[in-house]
Amino acid sequence: MASVADRNLVERRDDAGSGQAAELARRLGQAAPWVVLGILGVWSAVALTEQFVVGIIVGSLYALSAVGLTLIYGIARVSHFAQGDVMMLSAYLGFFVLTGSLAGAGATDVTLPVALEMLPWANERIWLFSFGYGLVLAIAIAAVVAVPILLAIDRVVYRPLLARGASTAIVAVSSLGIAIAIRGVMLLVWGPSGRRYSEGIRDTVELPGLPRIVADQFFIIATAAVLAVATYLLLYRTRLGTAMRATADNPDLARASGIDTASVRRWTWAIGGFLTAVAGCLLALQSQLSPDLGFLLLLPIFAAAILGGIGSPHGAFIGGLVVGVVGETTVGAGWIGPGYKLAVTFVVLIVVILFRPSGLFGSRS
Amino acid sequence: MTAPSRGLAIAIVGFVTLLLVGLPLERTGSVRAVVDFLAPAFATMAIFAVICIGLNVQWGYTGIFNFGVVGFFMVGAYTAAIVTMPPADGKFSTYIGGFGPMLANVPLPGAANWLPYLVGTLAAAAVSAVLALLLAWPMMRLREDYLAIALIGAAEVLRRIATEEQWLVNGSRGLAGIPRHLAGIVDGDADKFLFLALAIAMLALIYLLIDFGIRSPWGRVLRAVREDEAAAAAAGKNVNGFKLQGFVLGAAVMGAGGAFYAFQQGAISPETFSHFFGTFIFWAMLIAGGSGNMAGAIVGTYVIWGLWSVTLQLQGYDLPRFLADRVPHLRDTLVGLTIVAVLLANPRGLLPERVQVSRWLDRRVRSLRRAENEATSSAAD
Numbered sequence: 001m002a003s004v005a006d007r008n009l010v011e012r013r014d015d016a017g018s019g020q021a022a023e024l025a026r027r028l029g030q031a032a033p034w035v036v037l038g039i040l041g042v043w044s045a046v047a048l049t050e051q052f053v054v055g056i057i058v059g060s061l062y063a064l065s066a067v068g069l070t071l072i073y074g075i076a077r078v079s080h081f082a083q084g085d086v087m088m089l090s091a092y093l094g095f096f097v098l099t100g101s102l103a104g105a106g107a108t109d110v111t112l113p114v115a116l117e118m119l120p121w122a123n124e125r126i127w128l129f130s131f132g133y134g135l136v137l138a139i140a141i142a143a144v145v146a147v148p149i150l151l152a153i154d155r156v157v158y159r160p161l162l163a164r165g166a167s168t169a170i171v172a173v174s175s176l177g178i179a180i181a182i183r184g185v186m187l188l189v190w191g192p193s194g195r196r197y198s199e200g201i202r203d204t205v206e207l208p209g210l211p212r213i214v215a216d217q218f219f220i221i222a223t224a225a226v227l228a229v230a231t232y233l234l235l236y237r238t239r240l241g242t243a244m245r246a247t248a249d250n251p252d253l254a255r256a257s258g259i260d261t262a263s264v265r266r267w268t269w270a271i272g273g274f275l276t277a278v279a280g281c282l283l284a285l286q287s288q289l290s291p292d293l294g295f296l297l298l299l300p301i302f303a304a305a306i307l308g309g310i311g312s313p314h315g316a317f318i319g320g321l322v323v324g325v326v327g328e329t330t331v332g333a334g335w336i337g338p339g340y341k342l343a344v345t346f347v348v349l350i351v352v353i354l355f356r357p358s359g360l361f362g363s364r365s
Numbered sequence: 366m367t368a369p370s371r372g373l374a375i376a377i378v379g380f381v382t383l384l385l386v387g388l389p390l391e392r393t394g395s396v397r398a399v400v401d402f403l404a405p406a407f408a409t410m411a412i413f414a415v416i417c418i419g420l421n422v423q424w425g426y427t428g429i430f431n432f433g434v435v436g437f438f439m440v441g442a443y444t445a446a447i448v449t450m451p452p453a454d455g456k457f458s459t460y461i462g463g464f465g466p467m468l469a470n471v472p473l474p475g476a477a478n479w480l481p482y483l484v485g486t487l488a489a490a491a492v493s494a495v496l497a498l499l500l501a502w503p504m505m506r507l508r509e510d511y512l513a514i515a516l517i518g519a520a521e522v523l524r525r526i527a528t529e530e531q532w533l534v535n536g537s538r539g540l541a542g543i544p545r546h547l548a549g550i551v552d553g554d555a556d557k558f559l560f561l562a563l564a565i566a567m568l569a570l571i572y573l574l575i576d577f578g579i580r581s582p583w584g585r586v587l588r589a590v591r592e593d594e595a596a597a598a599a600a601g602k603n604v605n606g607f608k609l610q611g612f613v614l615g616a617a618v619m620g621a622g623g624a625f626y627a628f629q630q631g632a633i634s635p636e637t638f639s640h641f642f643g644t645f646i647f648w649a650m651l652i653a654g655g656s657g658n659m660a661g662a663i664v665g666t667y668v669i670w671g672l673w674s675v676t677l678q679l680q681g682y683d684l685p686r687f688l689a690d691r692v693p694h695l696r697d698t699l700v701g702l703t704i705v706a707v708l709l710a711n712p713r714g715l716l717p718e719r720v721q722v723s724r725w726l727d728r729r730v731r732s733l734r735r736a737e738n739e740a741t742s743s744a745a746d
């Protein structure tokens with residue numbers, strides 16, 4: 001023991017001389033990723049404005065889902081490999097309450113006699129959007145319905161496994177099983193072919209100094225921004241948020257301080273699930289609904305959460321934007337073929353986990 | 366825990382066998398048709414059991430969390446294909462390699478019938494192992510869940526490359542016409558029985574090799590690393606080195622399995638190697654069978670792939686359209702639920718891993734116990 005202390009003393013004395021230099025180097029090391037990101041961001045915004053804007057829009061979807069993922073990871077301690085399929089399932093739930101359609105025999109659909117679409121003016125287009133208030137309502141309902149589904153899965157699968165002391169890996173494998181099952185259910189209920197929320201023409205908007213943007217994309221980015229702010233306020237301005245952050249930091253200490261961690265866990269799934277579900281619906285609005293899309297969403301979403309520092313909600317949000325922009329600009333600028341968009345995400349992921357495994361905001365390594 | 370579990374395993378295997386034999390027999394009424402259905406089904410089963418053993422080496426014995434099995438499976442299949450095929454014609458197909466005719470002309474007895482298979486399989490295992498080595502350098506130090514997502518990413522990039530790069534492996538059109546070298550030995554399509562024998566022989570060979578390795582002191586260190594890396598390191602073991610070896614060995618086995626898959630199918634395309642088909646099924650097989658147990662991996666493969674083949678048989682019946690469309694989706698759902706159900710009900714699977722420290726120690730303990738029993742019984746007399 002004494003010898004260790006002595007050595008520490010010696011080392012500290014050695015450090016004293018170069019202390020300032022070491023401190024400077026450490027600060028530079030921490031600032032470096034931000035400087036690189038900032039320069040790349042500004043440059044791509046100027047040189048590749050169109051792709052940059054699309055990247056921000058796509059990235060805001062990733063961001064919402066990544067915030068959900070990072071909350072679930074940080075507080076519920078689940079590496080949630082079903083995240084992408086939960087997004088897709090919610091998108092289909094939204095589709096279902098909007099249109100009442102289910103796949104029938106062959107390529108035909110069965111349509112229920114009750115659906116949001118049948119409300120008066122539900123599909124009357126708002127502003128230049130391709131949809132009416134029916135879809136907005138459908139997204140809200142889908143997000144609310146996704147919550148009890150996730151709570152049930154947590155109750156039946158993840159919580160018993162964790163209570164039994166199962167490793168991170170075993171819980172992750174179980175979430176993979178859930179992902180496969182969810183995909184199967186989507187295929188059973190809505191069939192394998194892709195679908196869209198609305199087939200109408202998509203109007204574009206031209207703003208001074210900006211490229212043409214599809215009107216729907218304003219809705220996407222506005223929704224993402226509102227939810228991000230709401231989540232921030234919830235986490236940092238409410239008692240529940242404080243309890244959530246305390247539980248993430250140290251569950252035992254939180255429990256000892258009188259926090260009902262079981263309730264915090266349920267709230268985490270509720271909030272994370274809500275964000276994930278909305279992200280899924282918005283993604284379906286941006287591209288389409290397809291059961292096979294879910295799994296591949298894992299790559300950008302995990303990349304975003306890890307880039308931001310897993311467990312850090314604001315990190316995940318920024319990570320999502322970065323992943324979205326990097327994906328769109330590298331492909332849009334023609335540096336790589338469009339088939340390799342996911343490969344770029346993969347490279348981002350690898351670079352982050354190799355050189356900065358704690359991410360931009362992470363404190364734990 | 367072990368005894369009822371073994372009874373359950375026998376019951377489930379029996380049930381699957383009954384379905385596998387009974388359904389085609391009931392439908393066609395001819396033994397010949399049943400044999401024709403079962404020969405390729407069992408060959409595929411043996412091939413998948415090999416891949417499952419590869420995953421077992423990585424996850425079951427070393428604790429490496431590989432969610433990118435399909436990458437190694439696919440690379441093995443593609444390597445074997447381009448090694449054994451004739452050169453590309455450059456018009457309808459473009460790919461590298463094409464050493465088939467060259468291998469067939471090697472002056473060895475009957476070279477055309479066996480040498481391409483041997484070289485193709487070894488090449489597949491080697492390329493897959495090299496891929497694992499390349500991936501291991503950045504990834505082996507990652508935490509479990511990061512490793513899993515990184516390997517999903519790596520597998521997806523490989524799938525993209527196979528789809529996009531026309532010059533490399535003919536892009537999205539895939540490779541067709543992988544020669545059936547055994548067809549020259551026997552008449553008609555009887556070569557499928559020879560192939561079945563070959564596939565089972567490979568499974569047996571790999572089983573024995575891996576079993577030998579796992580029972581050796583080397584295998585003991587692997588399991589020690591899986592159980593507790595820090596403790597293994599404290600005992601002076603090079604943890605990362607052993608993890609690397611487990612990862613590369615498992616990948617080589619998967620590559621060999623992929624090679625046989627290509628030989629059996631005769632045609633492969635990037636579409637074949639989806640994450641679902643190429644990765645998740647093997648996880649379901651291993652978890653259901655019991656990870657850390659070679660026999661478990663094989664039983665898991667038999668059960669999961671058996672049920673898979675049975676659903677194909679169901680499509681032969683005159684089901685209502687609504688149901689017929691949904692049989693494969695229902696099967697997919699059940700694969701996912703199986704993983705979850707096994708983890709919840711009996712996480713050690715149908716055939717759980719047997720705790721074994723060393724055979725020498727086991728024998729010693731047994732003989733000591735025996736001596737003790739004899740001593741007490743003679744004292745009672």
